[in-house]
Amino acid sequence: MAKKEKKITGYDKYVDWKMFIIPVVLFFVLLLMPTPYGMKDVGTEYRVGPKAVIGHITQALFNIKSSDAEQWQLLTAQIMEQNMNMGALTRGRYLKRDLKWCKQNKIIADKSNFDKAHAYIDTQVSDEAFSELMQQSLSLRKDKLKYEELSEKDRAAADNGAWFIKVSIAMGVFVVLCFLTECIPLPGVAFCIGLILVFTGVVTRKEVAMLYWDDACWFIMGSLMFAAAFVKTGVDKRVCLMMFRKLAVPNVRWITLIFFIIIAPLAAFISDHALAAMFLPIGMLLYQNSLTKDIPEDPELGKMLMIAIAMACNIGGPGAPSGGARNVIMMTYLADMFGMDIGYFQWITYCFPFLVIMIPVTWLMVNWRFKPAVTSLAPAMNHLQNEIGRMGGWNRKQIIALIIFLIMVFGWFTEKEFYNLGIYPVRLGIGVIAVAGAVAYLLTGVVNWRDYQEKVDWGVVWLYAGAIIFGRTLDNTGAAYWLARSAIDALAPLGMDAGLPLMATSNGLTAILTNLMADGPAAAAVGPIALNMAGLVHPGTTFLPFMAMGTAAASSFAYCLIIGTPPNAIVYASGYLEPKDYLRVGLPMWFIANIVLLLLTGVYWMFRGFSGLPGF
Numbered sequence: 138m139a140k141k142e143k144k145i146t147g148y149d150k151y152v153d154w155k156m157f158i159i160p161v162v163l164f165f166v167l168l169l170m171p172t173p174y175g176m177k178d179v180g181t182e183y184r185v186g187p188k189a190v191i192g193h194i195t196q197a198l199f200n201i202k203s204s205d206a207e208q209w210q211l212l213t214a215q216i217m218e219q220n221m222n223m224g225a226l227t228r229g230r231y232l233k234r235d236l237k238w239c240k241q242n243k244i245i246a247d248k249s250n251f252d253k254a255h256a257y258i259d260t261q262v263s264d265e266a267f268s269e270l271m272q273q274s275l276s277l278r279k280d281k282l283k284y285e286e287l288s289e290k291d292r293a294a295a296d297n298g299a300w301f302i303k304v305s306i307a308m309g310v311f312v313v314l315c316f317l318t319e320c321i322p323l324p325g326v327a328f329c330i331g332l333i334l335v336f337t338g339v340v341t342r343k344e345v346a347m348l349y350w351d352d353a354c355w356f357i358m359g360s361l362m363f364a365a366a367f368v369k370t371g372v373d374k375r376v377c378l379m380m381f382r383k384l385a386v387p388n389v390r391w392i393t394l395i396f397f398i399i400i401a402p403l404a405a406f407i408s409d410h411a412l413a414a415m416f417l418p419i420g421m422l423l424y425q426n427s428l429t430k431d432i433p434e435d436p437e438l439g440k441m442l443m444i445a446i447a448m449a450c451n452i453g454g455p456g457a458p459s460g461g462a463r464n465v466i467m468m469t470y471l472a473d474m475f476g477m478d479i480g481y482f483q484w485i486t487y488c489f490p491f492l493v494i495m496i497p498v499t500w501l502m503v504n505w506r507f508k509p510a511v512t513s514l515a516p517a518m519n520h521l522q523n524e525i526g527r528m529g530g531w532n533r534k535q536i537i538a539l540i541i542f543l544i545m546v547f548g549w550f551t552e553k554e555f556y557n558l559g560i561y562p563v564r565l566g567i568g569v570i571a572v573a574g575a576v577a578y579l580l581t582g583v584v585n586w587r588d589y590q591e592k593v594d595w596g597v598v599w600l601y602a603g604a605i606i607f608g609r610t611l612d613n614t615g616a617a618y619w620l621a622r623s624a625i626d627a628l629a630p631l632g633m634d635a636g637l638p639l640m641a642t643s644n645g646l647t648a649i650l651t652n653l654m655a656d657g658p659a660a661a662a663v664g665p666i667a668l669n670m671a672g673l674v675h676p677g678t679t680f681l682p683f684m685a686m687g688t689a690a691a692s693s694f695a696y697c698l699i700i701g702t703p704p705n706a707i708v709y710a711s712g713y714l715e716p717k718d719y720l721r722v723g724l725p726m727w728f729i730a731n732i733v734l735l736l737l738t739g740v741y742w743m744f745r746g747f748s749g750l751p752g753f
Contacts, residue, residue: 148322148596156320160311167307172299175623177284180298183615185291186278190218193277197270209253215244221274224470224665228267231258304337305616312607316698316716324596327603351605352568353703358598359571360414361710365592366578370538371528373418378521387514390504393445397496404453405460411549413704416446421711426517438509439713444722445503450704452499454693456492458484463660467689470664475681487686494733506721537581545574594710604700608654617650617662625666635674641735643667644691651692652701660692680753683742694730696723
């Protein structure tokens, strides 16, 4: 009898042209379609709006045109315009800006001009006058700039912006279909993104090369490298045994429950990237040591363990403001646009119950969707005990590996705070720290480069690099903003522009976008639109802080695609998962999470109220 040919999966696949032709054709069809007026309007807002706003501010404050303004006067207007884009409309927020902030937002400023600009707003402009001017500027950019009234030069700029939006939308359709069908090796999709952007003129050949490297990409690369070091030295075995040796019945169900109970609450306070990287080698080790001669492979077990780690990281984010940049973004929007503050502990009391509900629900879903042949991991525990017994005590390489790892974890938790306190002169970023740790393993002789070359899934690094470009393009071109505005405007005639229906619309849209781009930009795209609508239909009520917290929570629902969040990409590096495996749990959990969030709002939040505000 002929031996059954092994199914080709993952990176061994060649292009399936019968499937690949579908996203290719759709991409070109979308590009050739007439440009909707809404894209031209958003193109006007993004490409002409900044210049118009800066001109309006210099005229209102200094009674001169922006072309005739002195450097410090122009700087004043630039800072105000950038604040307006971020929803920071108050004078107090302006006065908190410094040169570091200007550098982060690519505003050219020196100390002399910055001090003049700061002093002018501090001494010459009242809170009321500042707020009025910012509201006028916001109205100018969003409502008064009309595409058909633009000059020929400005209309060309708006057309260019609309073209960029159309390319981004077409590219989004192409990318999502490629990921779902696996018609082309996934790292190849990452390179297609860069090629599309260059060929369509969205970025230059020099810019695209720089875009492929981001702090998040460095983090994923460094994380996979230190995971390789953990596996080589056997530290992963010792940590795994310490975690699970007390289990009377080391069943896979209880082990996945422990993953959720440990990881999800921690993800509310520390980086989900770091948690995924820490638990990846433990999950791989459990799988590898659970196989027997009778069951040499159990793909469902590997998928179950990996998905459990990723989902546990993803559901923890809404629990506390420190669970992600999205939470802080929405808190800032709410404070600047409506003067309402949500305290750190106050946020926890509203949002941590979501986490408490989602832990058992997600655990049950994972156990329902994956049915491993191996259910008892007792043999794995015994095997680990024997292997560690043969190892003896901690050796030099294991101690060094653990020390470097602990230093890295300390750096991940503190680098932002230390930079803000002035202890670090430059912002390091978690990616730089991860790569520094990987280099430290080389320098101390824990690993050699061959270990990294063979054990790190470099395709995942490129895959996430492409995802970063994709998300940034949706954000920078205004495509995400256009999608958000179009969806909310379309649903308004259906009566979904107020109350819980509006919140459901906002949450659902945010939850869709966050699977395509980073959670922060997703919240930033939907947040201002949703909060502005909330302010119109339910002014001065509990609806405003509830909308802010709901949008932030929904931006963590990146359950469905590899590119949705770093934990998804990190566990994909295990080699046990296919893109469709994320959908098996992610798609039903996406709907469940939105329903839970809406019920939480309609029952617990509304019953509790918010700081004496009237209900809606």
